[in-house]
Amino acid sequence: MIDVTMDMEQYDCPFIETTDDHDVTFRALQWDFDSATRELETRMMVEGRSRNSLESGLSTLQTHGNMHQCELFKKHDDVALIKTTIAETNAMRVIRNNGGFITGPFEIEAGSERWEVGFDDATVADDTLAELEVNNEFTVEERHGLELDPMFDLMKNTDAAETLLEACRQLSETERQTLAVAAEKGYFNQPRGATLQMLANEFDVSDTAVSKNVRRAERKILKRVVDAMDTIEDTR
Template identity: 55%
Template sequence: MIDVTLDMEQYDCPFIHATEEHELAFSAVHWEFDTARQQLQTRMAVEASDPFALDEGLDTLHDHDALHEYDLISKTDGVAHIRTAIDETAAMGTIREGGGYITGPFYIADGSEVWHVGFDDAGEADGTLSRLDRDNEYTVLERTTPEMPDLQGFVQNAGAAMKLIEGCQDLSDVERQTLETAANEGYFESPRSATLSTLADEFDVSKPAVSKNLRRGQRKMLSRVVDVMTELDK
């Protein structure tokens, strides 16, 4: 297996177009290629410098001709979670036709996109990258040939990583915000630089309410962490 990390500039990608116009970034949470429709279906996390930039960027994305489906799943301040379906871009088509496949999440910001692409052998990789160079701007950031133990470790740990991700997704918006604020302001440090009182004041709720949100969030995450530790031990 040949693993290639590319920094791509695509002229027909709606996500790249949105990041050229506005200060925001897209991170793939899940993706799947629909061969019947020739469309890439994704769930994306979107981060912007502020709520205004987020709204403007999502409007630009929504208006792009290559975007066929768009659902706003959630939005909080400068962060959103969306589901989309877009046309297959020229670069995506070239890589698929050359035997390439996505091996990791992609990240889009400032008009370019970082891809992790795998090939079964060096000949496929060289030929596809050569064809890709005819109509696209890209830079090879890294090219590696993982050894079998590395691949086994990646596969074995992928399940553990997904459990942590699922734990984060299980949190409600209030629980997530409470945990993030508590961690950022030093509630879990010793000595504490934040207390239940200061957290309650920040969220404009009672101390029992903020304590309940903290305990619920901690219980959900700790349950996942224990599962992950057990899986890693195995």
């Protein structure tokens, strides 16, 4: 299996055209393609730079020629949840006709869309990408083969992966930056490549302050790591 990550610019996509004109971002929570009507139904999270940006973006989206249905579920400040139905785009048609399939959520902002697309073999992937170039602009950001064992391991341990992801989200911005710089400078190496004084100078704070930030970040991460270890199923 070949997995391709693309930065896609579809000329007939309502979401992409909306982000071209308004400071809004779309993230797909769910999607379903109706092969009979050739329509894509999605539930999308929409985030605007401001409430006005969100309002104007939703207005433009609803009146787009390729938008068949746009229903607002919930809205709060600069974030909204919507359900949409759009006509099949050229890029969608090409990928489906060549046996490709979506492997990750859509993310659309600033006039382009991040696609995660899978193919059963490399030749099919090459042929599809060549056909896509006729009517679409895109950049292949990543391309790699997915082996069965790593895929199965990840699927078996999604709970552990979610726990580690939550650990990262619990870090404050200061803790995240401090931990990243400490690791980059070799603070955790043996012998140490950096001292607390060096880290303090990097952030222009006291030794005590940077030490507290490191310890808080370590506690949050290590607790979640231990929790994740308890749920891991060894597939070796």
